[in-house]
Amino acid sequence: MTEVGKARRRKEDARLLTGRTRWTDNLQQPGMLHVAFLRSPMAHARITGVDVSAARELPGVVAVFAGQDVAGEQGSLPCAWPVSDDIVIPEHPPMAVTEVRYTGEIVACVVATDRFKAADALEAIEVDYEPLPPVIDLETALSPDSPKVHETGNQAFSVKITSGDLDAAFRDAPVVIDRTYVQQRLIGAAMEPRAVLVSTDGDTFTMWTSTQIPHVLRVMLAMVTGVPEHQLRVIAPDVGGGFGTKLQVTAEEVLCLLLCRKLGKPVKWAESRTEGNLAVHQGRGQLQHIRLAADSDGRIRGLQVDLLADMGAYLMLVTPGVPMLGATMFNGIYKMDAYEFACKGVFTTKMPTDAYRGAGRPEATFAIERIMDELAAELRLDPIEVRRRNWIKHEEFPYTTIAGLTYDSGNYEAATDKALQLFGYDKLRAEQADRRDRGDPVQLGIGVSTFTEMCGLAPSRMLGEANYGAGGWEHASVRMLPTGKVEVVTGTSPHGQGHVTSWSQIAADALGVPFEDVTVVHGDTAISHKGMDTYGSRSLVVGGVAVLQACEKVREKARKLAAHLLECSPDDLDFADGAFKVKGTDSQTTIQELALAAFAAHNLPEGAEARLDSDATFDPVNYSFPHGTHLTAVEVDTETGHVKIRSYVAVDDVGKVVNPLIVEGQVHGGIAQGIGQALYEEAVYDAEGNLLTATLADYLLPSAADLPDFVTDRTETPATSNPLGAKGVGEAGTIASTPAVVNAIVDALRPHGVRDVPMPCTPERVWRALEGGRA
Amino acid sequence: MIPASFDYVRPGSLAEACQELAADEDAKVIAGGQSLLPLLRLRLAYPTKLVDVARLPELAGVHDRGDHVFIGAMTTHDEVMRSGVVAAGAPLLALATAMVADPAVRHRGTFGGSLAHADPAGDLPAVVLALEGVLVARSAQGEREIPAADFFVDYLESSLRQGEVLVGVKIPKLGDGWGFHYEKFHRTAQAWAIVGVAAAVRRSNGSIQEARIGLTNMGTTPVRARAAETALEGLELGDGLRQACEEAAADTSPPADLHAQPDYRRHLARVLTHRAVRTAAGAP
Numbered sequence A: 001m002t003e004v005g006k007a008r009r010r011k012e013d014a015r016l017l018t019g020r021t022r023w024t025d026n027l028q029q030p031g032m033l034h035v036a037f038l039r040s041p042m043a044h045a046r047i048t049g050v051d052v053s054a055a056r057e058l059p060g061v062v063a064v065f066a067g068q069d070v071a072g073e074q075g076s077l078p079c080a081w082p083v084s085d086d087i088v089i090p091e092h093p094p095m096a097v098t099e100v101r102y103t104g105e106i107v108a109c110v111v112a113t114d115r116f117k118a119a120d121a122l123e124a125i126e127v128d129y130e131p132l133p134p135v136i137d138l139e140t141a142l143s144p145d146s147p148k149v150h151e152t153g154n155q156a157f158s159v160k161i162t163s164g165d166l167d168a169a170f171r172d173a174p175v176v177i178d179r180t181y182v183q184q185r186l187i188g189a190a191m192e193p194r195a196v197l198v199s200t201d202g203d204t205f206t207m208w209t210s211t212q213i214p215h216v217l218r219v220m221l222a223m224v225t226g227v228p229e230h231q232l233r234v235i236a237p238d239v240g241g242g243f244g245t246k247l248q249v250t251a252e253e254v255l256c257l258l259l260c261r262k263l264g265k266p267v268k269w270a271e272s273r274t275e276g277n278l279a280v281h282q283g284r285g286q287l288q289h290i291r292l293a294a295d296s297d298g299r300i301r302g303l304q305v306d307l308l309a310d311m312g313a314y315l316m317l318v319t320p321g322v323p324m325l326g327a328t329m330f331n332g333i334y335k336m337d338a339y340e341f342a343c344k345g346v347f348t349t350k351m352p353t354d355a356y357r358g359a360g361r362p363e364a365t366f367a368i369e370r371i372m373d374e375l376a377a378e379l380r381l382d383p384i385e386v387r388r389r390n391w392i393k394h395e396e397f398p399y400t401t402i403a404g405l406t407y408d409s410g411n412y413e414a415a416t417d418k419a420l421q422l423f424g425y426d427k428l429r430a431e432q433a434d435r436r437d438r439g440d441p442v443q444l445g446i447g448v449s450t451f452t453e454m455c456g457l458a459p460s461r462m463l464g465e466a467n468y469g470a471g472g473w474e475h476a477s478v479r480m481l482p483t484g485k486v487e488v489v490t491g492t493s494p495h496g497q498g499h500v501t502s503w504s505q506i507a508a509d510a511l512g513v514p515f516e517d518v519t520v521v522h523g524d525t526a527i528s529h530k531g532m533d534t535y536g537s538r539s540l541v542v543g544g545v546a547v548l549q550a551c552e553k554v555r556e557k558a559r560k561l562a563a564h565l566l567e568c569s570p571d572d573l574d575f576a577d578g579a580f581k582v583k584g585t586d587s588q589t590t591i592q593e594l595a596l597a598a599f600a601a602h603n604l605p606e607g608a609e610a611r612l613d614s615d616a617t618f619d620p621v622n623y624s625f626p627h628g629t630h631l632t633a634v635e636v637d638t639e640t641g642h643v644k645i646r647s648y649v650a651v652d653d654v655g656k657v658v659n660p661l662i663v664e665g666q667v668h669g670g671i672a673q674g675i676g677q678a679l680y681e682e683a684v685y686d687a688e689g690n691l692l693t694a695t696l697a698d699y700l701l702p703s704a705a706d707l708p709d710f711v712t713d714r715t716e717t718p719a720t721s722n723p724l725g726a727k728g729v730g731e732a733g734t735i736a737s738t739p740a741v742v743n744a745i746v747d748a749l750r751p752h753g754v755r756d757v758p759m760p761c762t763p764e765r766v767w768r769a770l771e772g773g774r775a
Numbered sequence B: 001m002i003p004a005s006f007d008y009v010r011p012g013s014l015a016e017a018c019q020e021l022a023a024d025e026d027a028k029v030i031a032g033g034q035s036l037l038p039l040l041r042l043r044l045a046y047p048t049k050l051v052d053v054a055r056l057p058e059l060a061g062v063h064d065r066g067d068h069v070f071i072g073a074m075t076t077h078d079e080v081m082r083s084g085v086v087a088a089g090a091p092l093l094a095l096a097t098a099m100v101a102d103p104a105v106r107h108r109g110t111f112g113g114s115l116a117h118a119d120p121a122g123d124l125p126a127v128v129l130a131l132e133g134v135l136v137a138r139s140a141q142g143e144r145e146i147p148a149a150d151f152f153v154d155y156l157e158s159s160l161r162q163g164e165v166l167v168g169v170k171i172p173k174l175g176d177g178w179g180f181h182y183e184k185f186h187r188t189a190q191a192w193a194i195v196g197v198a199a200a201v202r203r204s205n206g207s208i209q210e211a212r213i214g215l216t217n218m219g220t221t222p223v224r225a226r227a228a229e230t231a232l233e234g235l236e237l238g239d240g241l242r243q244a245c246e247e248a249a250a251d252t253s254p255p256a257d258l259h260a261q262p263d264y265r266r267h268l269a270r271v272l273t274h275r276a277v278r279t280a281a282g283a284p
């Protein structure tokens, strides 16, 4: 059996599980100092004075700086995605100088000999604030008399995309459904809170940081701080989860680099969970107005999307790009005649938003999958049937959607049929009817979501067209070591995804070496010199392909060497199981022997270099489009509003699978995270702009005890846009599960007059929706 | 988050602990630290000294004392859950303790700490109130006994005086015919109660002779649902129960927070009391 497709246990786990880890906060440097940041308790205020003199006198304190002290050198945090011509990208000082615009914004910092003294000294800093009015609500933020977050006003940008004749689609449409959905703000709660360590030898700076993007970060830090790129090395050591929150150039990273440069000493900062809840960029944050026009048989005529996207106080690395990643996704898997997407980015006095697992696509999928259920209800059709009537049929691929994307492959019928069967759909519908008839206080609801997503970010050309600041290629280099072992260097930067294992499987097959003989190196710009890092379900689809292509180049070099040594033509060689064999003879040589021969270099072909290594940069021609059908049954206690997920079936089509165990893990985690949005999670700000969910006692995350056993299965329709046929699985579960769960809750309660419950669907909200339905 | 600095002592005897506390009015007892450490880390409390009582022998263990069960203050939640003496003499406590937090917290957090902390959202204060436990406190001045009804004074405030250590709690054994249930309503398995109902019900001849109901998180202290208790007295099991439990939220002033507004908490108290009483009474 080939390695690709095997459910290999992860090479990473033994080390991680036994604690032999290199989290940034575990790392020490001689003479290391510790940084603590003072954060604004006000959502919006003018800074009229900062007195750090008392803090400077405290024992162990080495330095204290306020924004004013670094104003000339701290630069502005970057936004790499100016999505429109009218975009306003305000200055974003890493440390606030004259004004704070969200609670948690850094206003001063302490450097001390240990972290306890640093924390104590924060309390000795006095900051005078002159309060300014907070801007919280998205709609009122855009009214002309609203207080302003920035002088230029509260609109960051405005875009509109139209396709087809929307007026015609809505004119005389037998059914028009009009809904408003709120995507609450979410906090990405990675297992490892952020940490940064920077040291210098006088010339060069080395930064260890809990990041998803060491390569992008290095480029950006060089641009922001003026530290020359070649004198800056960024290392992402073990990184414990990211979910988009570590796809960022953070104020803390920039300031730690500046502090190291100013003091000439290593400095470290590590955040607590509470600090992270305040100051890690948040996800989602959209107000969605959705209109759908349909014929009376349920066929969709047109879809109109009008969004307000909450940017928070500043535009960070890809803040404005997040809603745009959904711009071509609200149509989902469905065919229609007309489509319009309009979006305004809105500044508020809250923590900036940015990428969070799925980024833009969960928001879009939620809206379309929720409104499809509303359409079904309106027409008294089964929600699966309405979808069937509208989705792209398998024989219609490749299919260019109304939003302009070309979906290369898929089979929605197959995934849905399989899911229905595993779920026991008909039986559950019968139970639902029975409970309704009996007036059972516990009602059953069934929710579906048939989703697709655009991932495998991304063709560089398309990113250019979308105004993104960089490309979407990925790089890998592969070297045969003299003893026949293999070193793979990847530009992806895993932080829980298991690339070491999956890349080993790809290389093992391509080079015919044992899985155990492959090592994968990543996450250090001095070792992996080129990369675009890990996000957007891109690593396998782009980076894995680069690994494959680099391996193939190595193999072809090895073939030439083998032909030379065996004195035949390269075409006369068959390659199998790591050996080149002269066709029709017993004469052969293994790739390990060739590795040693290349190292010794005693007898190489004319003009050949003494190396058996190669590299490849892969730039995909299209996005990839994983899809799937998720079904869930929930029990809703109509007396208390409590929701219990009884069963959950996920059939995903992620194309060709390299490691089914890792795929299943990604799906499980994704579903849990999506359920988190549906039922539990919300970053809540009060009217003054204080974050009320700074601890995990207030910001509730689901645990295994709250979730059912997930039943997962797959269909496999290979992607046609890359040689692996893979589509990406990092975000699928998160995208699919949120609407499935909310659809199920509404399905349970529809006879009680309920047609929506805002997320998270807390027991209280479910109960109030029921009270409203009774009224 | 890092606490401000403090001194730490671990006295070898209860008497020594009392002296430490008497000598410094800003000293504080630390038991399992599961409630105190979060407060310190958020810098919501600044004790000068922590007096660690977790290993004091006088505060350890569960003892069957005939008419009551004595539970040493430093008995961890996990030990309470697994104690045969508790299971036999105070089963309601075992039921409720199993609903506290998660295994990690239950192995460190203590019974006495939960009561001394006097958090109305904690599960155990309402149980001890319903079971009419008696709390035993010791200071340099000597020992005194405080009935549960007088112990919980306000939000995070007990009637323990500065310098007093909670030694343990006497839980009177209830005789035959009693049934118990703790109904905890929360959003995730590890979360605190939005509302909790501790019910002890004595049944004979198919009707309820006596009911004791303690409510979690329905005010600044745990409270007894006296009106419901009265309404339930003498009732036969059946439809009348729900009616009687409508009184469960009478005279409560539940808090408003992220998880629930007061009207919803009142509603929950009624529904959950009905469920708890039904289960405790063994009704179908």
Ligand SMILES: Cc1cc2nc3c(=O)[nH]c(=O)nc-3n(C[C@H](O)[C@H](O)[C@H](O)COP(=O)(O)OP(=O)(O)OC[C@H]3O[C@@H](n4cnc5c(N)ncnc54)[C@H](O)[C@@H]3O)c2cc1C
Pocket: B028, B029, B030, B031, B032, B033, B034, B035, B036, B037, B053, B073, B074, B099, B100, B101, B102, B105, B108, B109, B110, B111, B112, B113, B114, B116, B117, B121, B122, B123, B124, B160, B164, B165, B166, B167, B190, B191, B192, B193
């Ligand atoms: C994540 C998490 C979830 C939790 N969930 C729940 C839950 O669902 N339900 C629940 O009921 N509880 C919950 N708790 C709280 C838990 O039960 C704690 O163990 C308990 O509240 C305090 O016990 P402790 O031994 O840790 O006390 P500590 O934290 O050490 O002390 C708490 C307070 O009591 C005082 N104190 C402690 N012991 C004595 C004594 N012998 N004499 C005098 N004063 C004393 C201390 O000075 C302090 O003021 C949770 C805690 C955590 C961390």
